[in-house]
């Protein structure tokens with residue numbers, strides 16, 4: 001069984017689950033069941049969109065996009081986050097309306113049974129996918145399965161809550177369940193939008209990755225070799241790092257290039273796929289860019305060597 005088979009099966013199961021959950025909402029008129037169905041719809045839409053975007057993001061760099069297409073992921077998370085937020089706001093509006101104008105909900109046992117069936121389908125598919133993920137060692141399938149499992153817990157909470165409404169006679173409980181689910185969906189939306197913004201703003205690598213990077217550079221640091229201006233950014237699955245490598249000016253270019261190569265090799269071995277840019281400089285000289293950033297003005301060409309003297313003809 002291939003990874004794609006699992007993802008397709010999960011999409012198909014999700015459609016069945018959504019139809020059942022909408023049915024549970026239709027027969028009862030419960031806001032709780034509506035919010036549960038909305039959450040499933042949002043999850044499926046997000047999963048389908050992610051599958052589509054992953055294809056674009058995986059495309060190799062081309063002439064138009066020499067750094068690759070990995071930032072496509074941020075469109076995905078940004079759009080997903082906004083859609084999810086809209087779904088949550090719709091539920092909140094419906095729940096607010098129901099809180100101010102309480103209405104009894106009907107056919108609760110039937111609705112709960114339909115919703116329980118949908119939840120059982122979700123649980124079965126999630127466990128089946130978890131086993132597949134372990135066999136294929138696929139984090140994509142595992143993430144999808146874990147998402148389904150989280151969905152199962154939400155549904156169990158909603159079913160119990162809605163079942164309590166006719167038992168207790170608390171009509172407010174149903175919209176309150178809807179509000180709790182909606183708030184949960186909103187936090188998901190917020191983290192998706194944040195991921196998108198972080199990526200578009202060229203956020204640095206995580207603190208753990210940065211510490212790891214410095215540990216690798218420490219292996220090369222000596223009285224002769226100094227690193228500065230280390231900058232990182234993350235674009236989807238791709239990581240970029242650029243830095244200065246300062247070495248004594250009397251070293252031959254070959255010796256300096258060998259050192260630069262060794263550093264690049266160590267970094268790429270530790271972080272496969274990382275794009276490494278190392279600028280070679282002498283111990284005494286900084287780039288004009290760094291001088292400008294430090295002093296806010298160009299320092300002129302004081303370090304530029306004079307052109308070699310022309311031999312005077314006799």
Ligand SMILES: [Zn+2]
Nearest residue numbers: 228229244286
């Ligand atoms: Zn420097």
